[in-house]
Amino acid sequence: MKRAVMLAIPAILAVIVFVPIGNRILYWSLFVLMFILVYAFHIMEDVVPMKDITAQLGTDDFFSLKCGYVKIINGQKAELQKGVMVIYAQTVLFYVRAKASGGARLVQSIPAETIDTYTLCKVDGYHQGVTFTLNGGDEVHFTQRRFRDVEADMRTALGWPEEEKVQPSGD
Numbered sequence: 548m549k550r551a552v553m554l555a556i557p558a559i560l561a562v563i564v565f566v567p568i569g570n571r572i573l574y575w576s577l578f579v580l581m582f583i584l585v586y587a588f589h590i591m592e593d594v595v596p597m598k599d600i601t602a603q604l605g606t607d608d609f610f611s612l613k614c615g616y617v618k619i620i621n622g623q624k625a626e627l628q629k630g631v632m633v634i635y636a637q638t639v640l641f642y643v644r645a646k647a648s649g650g651a652r653l654v655q656s657i658p659a660e661t662i663d664t665y666t667l668c669k670v671d672g673y674h675q676g677v678t679f680t681l682n683g684g685d686e687v688h689f690t691q692r693r694f695r696d697v698e699a700d701m702r703t704a705l706g707w708p709e710e711e712k713v714q715p716s717g718d
Contacts, residue, residue, distance in 0.1 A: 548591070548647050548648070549588065549591045549592065549647040552584050552587055552588045552591065553588060555584055556581060556584050556585060556588065559577055559580060559581045559584070560581060562577060563577050563578065563581070591644070591647040591648075592629075592644065592647075593629040593630075593644065594644060595613075595630050595631045595642050595643060595644050595651050596644075596649050596650070596651060597611070597631070599642075599645075599649060599650050599651035600631060600633060600642055600651045603651060603653075604633070604635055606635075609633050609634060609635035609704070610633065610634040610635075610697075610700055610701060610703075610704035611631055611632065611633045611634075612631070612632050612691055612693065612694075612697060612701075613629075613630075613631050613632075613691070614629075614630070614631070614632050614676065614689045614690055614691035614694075615627045615628060615629050615630070615674065615676075615689065615690040615691065616628045616630060616632075616641050616643075616654060616655060616687075616688070616689055616690075617670050617671050617674065617676070617688035617689070617690055618688075619671075619686075619688070625671040625672070627674075627690070628641075628643055628654065629643070630642050630643035630644070630654065631651075632689050632691075634701065634704035634705055635704075637658065637659040637660075637704075637705055637706045638656060638657065638658050638659060639655070639656070639657040639658075639659070639662070639679065639687075639705075640653060640655070640656050640657075641653070641654045641655035641656075641689070642654065655687065657679065657681070657687060659705045659706060659707070661681050661682050662679050662680070662681060662682075662705070663680045663681060663682050664679075664680045665677055665678065665679045665680065666678045666680070667694055667695055667698065670688035670689070670690050671688065671690070674690035675690065675691075675692050675694070676688060676689050676690035676691055676692075676694055677689050677691075677694045677701075
């Protein structure tokens with residue numbers, strides 16, 4: 548299904564560009580059809596159904612954030628996977644869409660006790676996010692601009708205490 552949608556999008560674009568269509572209704576309906584197919588492809592490729600994650604975990608009491616998982620290949624090339632980061636039972640889990648018809652597939656699982664530190668920073672050349680530094684020195688990168696806004700909730704879900712705010716001394 549996903550392959551058919553992926554092939555139909557450029558085919559419709561080619562018809563719009565190269566075939567002279569005198570009927571305006573047909574012409575503009577091809578644009579509408581193309582945008583519907585682009586949206587359908589986005590759903591089939593990137594959207595992870597929360598009901599499937601809830602079914603796998605057996606509860607809906609967890610921290611979740613739609614984000615991207617940045618995988619650095621050979622220290623140079625960054626590959627981005629879109630999905631959902633879930634923190635449940637003090638474990639960071641990353642789910643992607645399992646197949647075009649739905650489902651959630653676990654890609655990454657990191658227990659909180661293996662995380663040494665985290666940094667809110669640029670995770671690659673383009674994206675803001677969080678970098679978890681593991682005990683062995685490995686790094687795991689997740690990208691989402693909202694990490695700064697949900698940092699306190701993320702720390703709570705990981706079972707870490709709130710960071711103390713340093714008050715300026717009045718000396």
